[in-house]
Amino acid sequence: MIELTDVHKSFGTNHVLRGVNLSVPKGESMVVIGGSGTGKSILIKSILGLVIPETGTITLDGRDVHKGDRDAFLARFGMLFQGAALFDSLPVWQNVAFRLLRGSLKKPKEEAREIAIEKLRRVGLTADVADRLPAELSGGMQKRVGLARAIAAEPEIIFFDEPTTGLDPIMAGVINDLIREIVTEMGATAITITHDMTSVRAIADKIAMLHAGKIRWTGPVSDMDTSDDPYVDQFIHGRAEGPIEAVR
Amino acid sequence: MSALLASIGAAVLGFLAAIGRLALFTGQTVSHLVRPPFYGREFGNALLQIGYFSLPVVGLTAFFTGGALALQIYSGGARFSAEAVVPQIVAIGMVRELGPVLVGLMIAARVTSSIAAEIATMKVTEQIDALVTLSTHPMKYLTLPRVLAATLVMPLLVGVGDIIGIYGGYIVGTERLGFNAAAYLQNTADFLEPLDIISSLVKGAVFGFIAALMGCYYGMNSDRGAMGVGRATKSSVVAAAILILAANFLLTEAFFSA
Numbered sequence: 001m002i003e004l005t006d007v008h009k010s011f012g013t014n015h016v017l018r019g020v021n022l023s024v025p026k027g028e029s030m031v032v033i034g035g036s037g038t039g040k041s042i043l044i045k046s047i048l049g050l051v052i053p054e055t056g057t058i059t060l061d062g063r064d065v066h067k068g069d070r071d072a073f074l075a076r077f078g079m080l081f082q083g084a085a086l087f088d089s090l091p092v093w094q095n096v097a098f099r100l101l102r103g104s105l106k107k108p109k110e111e112a113r114e115i116a117i118e119k120l121r122r123v124g125l126t127a128d129v130a131d132r133l134p135a136e137l138s139g140g141m142q143k144r145v146g147l148a149r150a151i152a153a154e155p156e157i158i159f160f161d162e163p164t165t166g167l168d169p170i171m172a173g174v175i176n177d178l179i180r181e182i183v184t185e186m187g188a189t190a191i192t193i194t195h196d197m198t199s200v201r202a203i204a205d206k207i208a209m210l211h212a213g214k215i216r217w218t219g220p221v222s223d224m225d226t227s228d229d230p231y232v233d234q235f236i237h238g239r240a241e242g243p244i245e246a247v248r
Numbered sequence: 249m250s251a252l253l254a255s256i257g258a259a260v261l262g263f264l265a266a267i268g269r270l271a272l273f274t275g276q277t278v279s280h281l282v283r284p285p286f287y288g289r290e291f292g293n294a295l296l297q298i299g300y301f302s303l304p305v306v307g308l309t310a311f312f313t314g315g316a317l318a319l320q321i322y323s324g325g326a327r328f329s330a331e332a333v334v335p336q337i338v339a340i341g342m343v344r345e346l347g348p349v350l351v352g353l354m355i356a357a358r359v360t361s362s363i364a365a366e367i368a369t370m371k372v373t374e375q376i377d378a379l380v381t382l383s384t385h386p387m388k389y390l391t392l393p394r395v396l397a398a399t400l401v402m403p404l405l406v407g408v409g410d411i412i413g414i415y416g417g418y419i420v421g422t423e424r425l426g427f428n429a430a431a432y433l434q435n436t437a438d439f440l441e442p443l444d445i446i447s448s449l450v451k452g453a454v455f456g457f458i459a460a461l462m463g464c465y466y467g468m469n470s471d472r473g474a475m476g477v478g479r480a481t482k483s484s485v486v487a488a489a490i491l492i493l494a495a496n497f498l499l500t501e502a503f504f505s506a
Contacts (some may be wrong), residue, residue: 050377074383085378087370099382102285149382 001025002157002189004045007056008213009042016042016127017053018213024206026156029183029190031200031221033235034210035244040193041082043210044159047191048077060157071104078150078188083207084142084164086134086149091129096120105153123178140171148174151182158183160192164199176202197236200224209235211244273465280385280392290393298359298394298460299401303408305358306351310342310409313350314416317341322425334425335435338417343444344504347410350453355402356488360463363394364484367467368477376468391464395457402456403449410448444467447503454499455492462488 002024009017016039024030032040045051047058049066058065065073096116100107102207107115117127123144134142143163150158160179164172176199181188183203192203200207201221208218209232217229224236232244321337338456367390370376414436419426466484470476 046375048381050380063426071383074381077381079378079381081374081378083373085374087375087378098384102287105383 001059001061002191003057003059004047005057005059006042007043007046007053007058009039009046009051009053015213017046017056019209020056020213020215021219022208022215024189024191026189027187029180029192029203029205030208031192031194031204031206032208032210033194033200034216035235036195038210039160039213040210044079044161044191044193047151048074048079048159061099075099075105075153075155077159078153078155078157079124079142079159080146080150080161080163082165084134086142086145088134091131091133092120092145093117095134095145096152098149115152116148119152120145122151122182123148124174140167140174142165143171143175144178147182151186154186155188155191157191158186160190160194160203162194162196163192164196166193166240169198172198173194173202179203197238200236270465273468274461275462276387277391277395277464280388280397283388284355285388287389287393288436290389291397294393294397295401297362298355298456299400299405302355302358302405306405306409307412309350309354309362310413310417311319314338314342314348314413315420317346317413318417318420318425319333322421324413331425334421334427335432336439338421339414339436339440340444341438342413343386343410343448344467345500347413348373348406348448348451348455349492351402351406351452352492352496353396353489355405355456355459356462356485356492359398360459360488363460363463363479364470365466365477365481367464368470368480371468371470372472372477373376384467391461391468394464395460398456398460399453402447402459403452406448406452407445410445434475443503447499450503451496451499454495458491458495459488462491 002022004022006019007017007020008015013239020043022043032043034040042051046053047060047065054068055066060073060076064169088097093113093116095148096102096119097112099105100112100115101109113130117130118128120130125141125144125148129137129141129145134145138147149161150160161173163179167175179190179192180203182188190203192199192202194203204221206218206220207224209216209229211231217227217232224232227233230243234244300390318334318338320336321341322331325331325333326336336340367376370390376386417430417431418436421432422429462484465479466487471478
């Protein structure tokens with residue numbers, strides 16, 4: 001269980017998170033929605049310790065995420081970044097097997113390569129991309145390589161930061177289906193950040209809406225259309241008129 | 249008046265804070281030397297990139313500088329009938345001063361800029377965050393291998409630069425200025441002392457450390473966007489060049505002030 005209690009984070013005068021409270025039980029797929037610049041990425045980066053909140057607590061299974069063995073903590077996570085964040089200088093298979101080639105999860109090179117190719121197959125890529133450089137791949141293929149890297153070490157918890165941004169609708173559908181399948185298959189806890197309502201419906205068990213630095217609404221995906229919250233309603237229908245200002 | 253004092257105070261505080269951040273960064277980099285894991289493959293790549301691939305630039309710079317130095321000393325020395333000291337002055341000038349400084353500045357231009365741009369781009373594209381999520385410390389993976397490689401390989405580059413610079417002077421001296429080849433080499437060898445060579449190599453190591461450290465520091469602290477990457481690259485080269493010249497003065501003072 002991931003639990004955030006009264007988490008605050010500011011950058012100068014910009015108060016991004018203003019008391020976030022959120023619980024994500026083990027095995028649940030939580031999707032965080034909200035307008036651009038509302039702090040969704042900062043939220044997951046705070047959980048990972050990439051950003052340190054000023055106040056509030058973040059716990060994983062009751063333990064403060066900012067204390068204890070960092071390597072052991074991070075080994076439980078996989079993350080798909082918005083732009084895939086593949087390492088330009090490494091071929092695709094070494095990107096996927098990055099964690100398996102070094103550190104506490106290190107495996108022999110041949111075994112790591114086999115696992116990488118198997119994970120690439122799992123996300124619909126053939127073995128011939130394994131030796132290519134990330135720059136030689138399309139945006140959709142890079143996202144899938146990023147996804148393969150996120151699941152390579154079979155983590156318990158996976159974060160997806162805007163997994164379908166910049167992809168065509170068909171490729172976005174492929175990524176959504178892959179995420180849903182992988183999360184279900186692995187029994188992983190997932191937090192996904194997205195603006196894409198198709199993704200929300202495909203991926204989520206539960207939804208949390210972040211607005212003005214706080215969780216505005218949270219509930220099962222089945223309740224989203226009948227939430228009676230004007231903010232949620234405006235967001236999911238993409239209306240310019242409503243309580244959320246279009247010009248921010 | 250109070251506004252002026254406030255702005256001076258803010259500038260001083262900003263300067264001190266920048267020194268503090270750089271000192272912390274340096275301390276962290278050095279501390280990772282004795283804390284495993286050590287990424288040998290990245291170290292090897294850095295040796296290749298910083299050392300081997302810099303050889304053409306270093307060689308050309310040193311060769312032309314040595315040649316020009318011989319011409320300058322010859323024409324300048326002619327004013328007081330001291331043309332004969334060309335081999336000695338070229339040797340001492342290249343080994344003590346021009347070799348390490350020019351190689352240091354060329355490395356700042358070629359390597360510092362490249363390191364800063366690469367790491368800043370990695371930061372902008374979230375690759376540094378990705379490293380952290382993959383349980384890999386960016387200082388260990390990116391900074392330490394580059395700084396260590398530059399520190400170890402720069403004395404070799406400076407040594408090569410010194411030799412090629414002296415060779416440039418030799419070619420000009422023998423082919424253009426009419427020096428006897430054997431006498432030129434003999435004078436060069438006789439005049440140089442071990443301390444000259446040691447100072448050159450030590451300067452190389454210090455300049456290599458500075459060049460790589462500045463690239464990593466500005467890359468890691470880059471702002472977002474293309475402008476941020478550009479600013480980090482420019483600042484890294486400027487800072488490296490200034491620090492190399494300042495360190496050169498201090499090291500010269502330390503080695504030869506007596």
